[in-house]
Amino acid sequence: MIIDVTEQPIERPKQGQEAYYSGKKKQHTVKKEIRIDQDGTIVHVSATYPGRVHDFAIFKQEPPPPSDVPIWADAGYQGIEKLHKSACTPYKSSKKHPLCAEKKTYNQVLASQRVLVEHKIRSIKVFKIIGNRYRNKRKRYDLKFNIVAGLVNLQNGLSLLKRAA
Template structure:
């Protein structure tokens, strides 16, 4: 079942790649949960078996028709996730450089997620 609610947040210290934050968080996902990730999450299969990544083009070789169809299907599913990200980044406090106390950073993100869920009636 697809839900557009923000269910969980994990934040890291400083500038970190999203995949590094995911690996460091040791977030427990149900084995049957389908994880749709972008190409920045290469190696996700080591951490979660039921994950889907786009196929990257190899140097000097174009993508096959099947790979292009797979990537297009995946992007049609992931577009909803990107819309959720856009809804969060409407709030300037998470879009710009965070100038508050670092201990309050995760609290700020939780507040923004709750406001987004409330605004779009996901809760």
């Protein structure tokens, strides 16, 4: 299972602006966690969280994945190994402690596996209601996101059928 979080800009809320302000994107956003399997099928979409909430905090609040399934995650999930024994995250380097060749190779292999979820997020954002600034005051946002995720899954299923034929 591969997991990642995506952010979508929203209109500035009238109240509670601080919770929705994302320091990473420098604007007001909402976040959703997406989990896919090895075939590229979306198996879980999280609830909507304000832009200030950390990726790992979203993971903790969502239902845990099965313990026997390996998880590949990005650097935002540092510490996930304590909750899920078969989770993999990339190694971090610093100025004083650069990565050795083995750790760099490990990070490259992990990134080559994780790219599937990045492509899936891109497929979701092709639908402009999810790709652009969301302006509907977050009414039925979860429903709209889940419909788009279902359409992407349907598109993925049809492409798998074409390859098999």
